[in-house]
Amino acid sequence: DAKTTQPNSMESNEEEPVHLPCNHSTISGTDYIHWYRQLPSQGPEYVIHGLTSNVNNRMASLAIAEDRKSSTLILHRATLRDAAVYYCVPMEYGNKLVFGAGTILRVKS
């Protein structure tokens, strides 16, 4: 399983962009990079995923380094509802999600 490294915590002001980094230097060539978040007292929620190209959806953007050893989740305008633990999770076919400690995102109003 690929290992990931994320900051323990980050803080952002409301309405400002947030860049959440993740190092996954041992990722294999076929692993997709998924991001999930977990709000307090809830199960994890899918945010975004990608393989090689940068990806955008209604929740966020994902920037993947050319060597795929790192990625950055971008929340364009953080809201109080975005306060959660964010996990980057490399995943291969049929495999489990191997969650690390994640990054606790705090959003200040």
Added chain:
Amino acid sequence: GAGVSQSPSNKVTEKGKDVELRCDPISGHTALYWYRQSLGQGLEFLIYFQGNSAPDKSGLPSDRFSAERTGGSVSTLTIQRTQQEDSAVYLCASSLSGGARETQYFGPGTRLLVL
């Protein structure tokens, strides 16, 4: 509803008793996963089902833990002779076919407390 459901939502049991936790995945999803999250800890994989088969049981912590899936749908996680360290939130997730691009949809979890 169309999401993953789990029951019971909360379970309190005495040490040494057996418990059964149930997961109803999204209809049509062939892949089903069990995870657990202990207080203040990250999520830990337990077992993966593809249809009724379990090709990956590597996360089951001991032989007191077992799981089955019937009809390619409902899954039951059984913990025998529960111990206090089994106290955790048990989460179930499903995805369409287990592909690496697919989203895993999580249920709300079962909070297990072993006294």
